[in-house]
Amino acid sequence: MALVMARPRSAPLLAVALATTLGGCFLLTPTSPPATIFEGAWEQVADAPAALTEVAAATLDDRIWVAGGLTAEGAGSAEVFVYEPVEDSWTSGPDLPGPVHHSSLVSDGASLWLVGGYTGSGFDAPTAEVWRLDPSAPEGWVADAPLPEPRGAGAAAWDGSRIVYAGGVGSQGVSGAVFALEDGAWSQVARLATPREHLAATSDGEGTVFVLGGRVGGLDANLATADRVEGDSAMEIGELPTRRGGVAAFWSLVVGACLVGGESPGGTNPQVECIDRDGDVSVLPNLERPRHGLGAAVVNDVAYVLLGGDEPGLFVSPTVEALDLR
DSSP: OOOOBOEEEEOOOOSSOOEEEETTEEEEOOSSOOSEEEEOOOEEOOOOSSOBBSOEEEEETTEEEEEOOBOTTSOBBOOEEEEETTTTEEEEOOOOSSOEESOEEEEOSSOEEEEOOEETTSSSOBBOOEEEEOTTSTTSEEEEOOOSSOBBSOEEEEOSSSEEEEOOEETTEEOOEEEEEETTEEEEEEEOSSOOBSOEEEEOSSSEEEEEOOBSSSGGGBOOEEEEEETTEEEEEEEOSSOOBSOEEEEETTTEEEEEOOEETTEEOOOEEEEOTTOOEEEEOOOSSOOBSOEEEEETTEEEEEOOBSSSSSOOBOOEEEEEOO
16 A cells, blocks of 8 residues: 655645635635645545445554444444554454444544444434443443433544543534543533534544534534633634534644544535644645545554545445555
């Protein structure tokens, strides 16, 4: 597998805001363009064994785990697939206890947690369930401390000492609550200024979680908001150039928290836009195949975006793309 390395170059300054149409999708660009644009291209690697959308993904033991999701028929999936980057190949992991989609998968480097989501195949049953991967258990997954409230379409990340879960949809609608799992128990530690769902989260692993994008309702209510969660506080640090939901995120030591993919009223989004803790924005190359409901993970400084739908709504794909971030 030969990957194109992303290399920084200076971005030209623009004096005015521009609106562009890409793939039939009306996209907003900022009045002040990103400070850095990276050259290179995403490269497609081995397809996943199944075509799915609204999956959850995380890295463990230098492999990427993809859990749950929706099939082309709208059925929830309980399957788990494991991607081995060195071999560019896939194997199956232990099935989840039941079908789930719009969940979050989090790794602390030693284990995996599947957090929240919608159970079954519908959108009317958000769950508070949390499942931890335990290779010694007969079924592979064991119940862990549940969220304080059911949530679907939220986002979670490991901040170096705890799992942080933000936003999503519960019994009272779209939420801005931020929960943290510490010492075996969840508690609410903060609240997003703007409640939202179909958002993404990633972390520097040193105490900071970045909560990016999302929406409040339909695609016409997409957001580009970026929040920083530290300790018991959440603060808005700026906006990314493109409003979108149905997104994924990953962390890069070079450019910070990166938001990838998504869906907008006119189509799916190829943009990969990054923000650091100070609110400075930079841009990585667009995806070759725009998708939403996708997963994202990093292994050995290579970013991977996995599966997701090629068009807004219930569309699926097995596509996996990779970009070397060094």
